[in-house]
Amino acid sequence: MAPADDLLRNAHQSLPEGGLAKKLEVAAKEGRQLRVKLGLDPTAPDIHLGHTVVLQKLREFQDLGHRVVLIVGDYTARVGDPSGRSSTRPVLSGEQIDANAETYRRQAFTVLRDDPELLEVRRNGEWLDMPAADLFALARVATVAQILERDDFAKRFAARQPISVLETLYPLLQGYDSVAIASDVELGGTDQTFNLLLGRDVQRAYGQPEQVILTMPILPGIDGTEKMSKSLGNHVGVTEPADEQFGKTMRLPDDAMDAWFSLLSLPDPGTDASPRDRKRALARGVVARFHGDDAARAAEQRFDALFVSHAVPDDVESFPLSPAPGEAVHLPALIAEAFGRSRSDARRLLEQGGVKLDGEVVASDAYDLPASELDGRVLQVGKRHFRRLVAGPSAA
RNA sequence: GGGGGGAUGUCCGAGUGGUUAAAGGAGACGGGCUGUAAACCCGUUGGCUCUGCCUACGCAGGUUCGAAUCCUGCUCCCCCCA
Numbered sequence: 001m002a003p004a005d006d007l008l009r010n011a012h013q014s015l016p017e018g019g020l021a022k023k024l025e026v027a028a029k030e031g032r033q034l035r036v037k038l039g040l041d042p043t044a045p046d047i048h049l050g051h052t053v054v055l056q057k058l059r060e061f062q063d064l065g066h067r068v069v070l071i072v073g074d075y076t077a078r079v080g081d082p083s084g085r086s087s088t089r090p091v092l093s094g095e096q097i098d099a100n101a102e103t104y105r106r107q108a109f110t111v112l113r114d115d116p117e118l119l120e121v122r123r124n125g126e127w128l129d130m131p132a133a134d135l136f137a138l139a140r141v142a143t144v145a146q147i148l149e150r151d152d153f154a155k156r157f158a159a160r161q162p163i164s165v166l167e168t169l170y171p172l173l174q175g176y177d178s179v180a181i182a183s184d185v186e187l188g189g190t191d192q193t194f195n196l197l198l199g200r201d202v203q204r205a206y207g208q209p210e211q212v213i214l215t216m217p218i219l220p221g222i223d224g225t226e227k228m229s230k231s232l233g234n235h236v237g238v239t240e241p242a243d244e245q246f247g248k249t250m251r252l253p254d255d256a257m258d259a260w261f262s263l264l265s266l267p268d269p270g271t272d273a274s275p276r277d278r279k280r281a282l283a284r285g286v287v288a289r290f291h292g293d294d295a296a297r298a299a300e301q302r303f304d305a306l307f308v309s310h311a312v313p314d315d316v317e318s319f320p321l322s323p324a325p326g327e328a329v330h331l332p333a334l335i336a337e338a339f340g341r342s343r344s345d346a347r348r349l350l351e352q353g354g355v356k357l358d359g360e361v362v363a364s365d366a367y368d369l370p371a372s373e374l375d376g377r378v379l380q381v382g383k384r385h386f387r388r389l390v391a392g393p394s395a396a
Numbered sequence: 397g398g399g400g401g402g403a404u405g406u407c408c409g410a411g412u413g414g415u416u417a418a419a420g421g422a423g424a425c426g427g428g429c430u431g432u433a434a435a436c437c438c439g440u441u442g443g444c445u446c447u448g449c450c451u452a453c454g455c456a457g458g459u460u461c462g463a464a465u466c467c468u469g470c471u472c473c474c475c476c477c478a
């Protein structure tokens with residue numbers, strides 16, 4: 001398969017048509033690397049699977065010898081990208097942005113190759129802190145009508161929701177990033193299409209060859225419908241423990257498996273396999289990518305023990321029973337403390353039969369139990385929250 | 397500068413003097429079913445020293461036996477006209 005076709009395999013769209021193949025050709029002829037750009041939003045430091053879709057694509061470019069240029073949007077973060085937002089974003093402090101950018105960078109290496117020949121990290125504060133006259137020149141590149149073409153602006157405009165002047169500048173600033181680093185290709189999610197295309201206009205206005213844009217489909221979250229995002233709470237983080245990643249993936253609706261296999265570029269047993277086995281393969285693949293094969297197998301075993309055999313895990317965190325032996329323990333208080341819930345919540349759990357001791361449901365009216373009856377036993381809330389109770393403060 | 401609309405529980409959103417801890421929905425949590433699928437069904441969803449008490453409807457004060465609901469001031473947000 002030609003490199004361009006390969007790169008476009010699971011992509012959403014690349015514009016202009018055939019542009020990528022041409023860029024690759026020219027680069028090969030001139031014996032140079034393509035400069036492949038990705039803008040990062042330093043307001044969301046925790047990378048999840050959704051982010052890795054684009055990172056994975058960048059990795060493919062790296063594997064072909066091209067140079068990835070990550071742009072940390074420290075300066076544009078002051079503006080706030082309105083993409084997919086119905087309202088303006090809060091402004092972050094400089095220190096927060098720095099810290100977030102560093103975290104992001106570190107996590108991005110779970111996917112990208114950290115090779116100075118293949119990776120360049122820049123901050124757009126380097127060039128966007130420009131005199132007003134230069135900003136005017138940039139602002140002349142596009143018209144208000146053009147900017148309002150953008151999907152979310154158009155929607156907000158129609159719905160009479162506020163659009164700040166500052167926000168309308170964002171696409172131009174992002175486009176200027178492309179000029180500053182002489183981008184050949186820019187990647188992004190489909191929600192970035194407008195911004196990426198405008199980058200071409202900006203480059204043209206500044207007398208530069210226009211970049212090719214490549215958009216990747218949006219990965220659905222573990223709810224199977226919404227875009228994966230931390231704020232929706234439907235994400236799987238790359239730094240999450242193996243068990244969490246495995247369990248969350250297993251909760252994915254069947255319909256979403258195709259998208260996950262394709263976009264995450266994981267080996268797919270195919271639809272011949274039973275949905276259950278296929279999802280297990282998916283979960284293993286996810287965990288293996290970030291924690292390794294051994295961890296993936298171990299996670300699957302623990303998953304089976306917990307949810308298939310309903311066994312109490314052997315590595316349960318212990319929780320100290322504070323009263324002296326013989327004294328009564330107030331169960332709602334214990335549950336509240338051990339699992340970080342309110343006492344009212346704990347009472348409800350008891351009433352609904354959601355509390356178990358060593359696998360036995362605790363009677364709903366058992367509010368006080370002697371410590372001696374609890375010592376050494378495993379307290380369970382719901383299906384997957386456990387604490388081993390240990391008497392005496394010394395055990396803490 | 398002028399005019400109008402709005403701020404309710406995690407979110408959305410009803411409610412314009414009294415049986416309102418506040419309809420409905422979403423989300424979340426617990427249970428059932430199961431492949432921990434999803435979907436679906438049932439229940440719960442402010443806190444606590446829990447047959448009761450406390451706190452809550454932007455903030456502060458007032459009217460009233462009684463206010464999320466009325467009045468006054470303040471803060472913030474949105475829209476329209478100029």
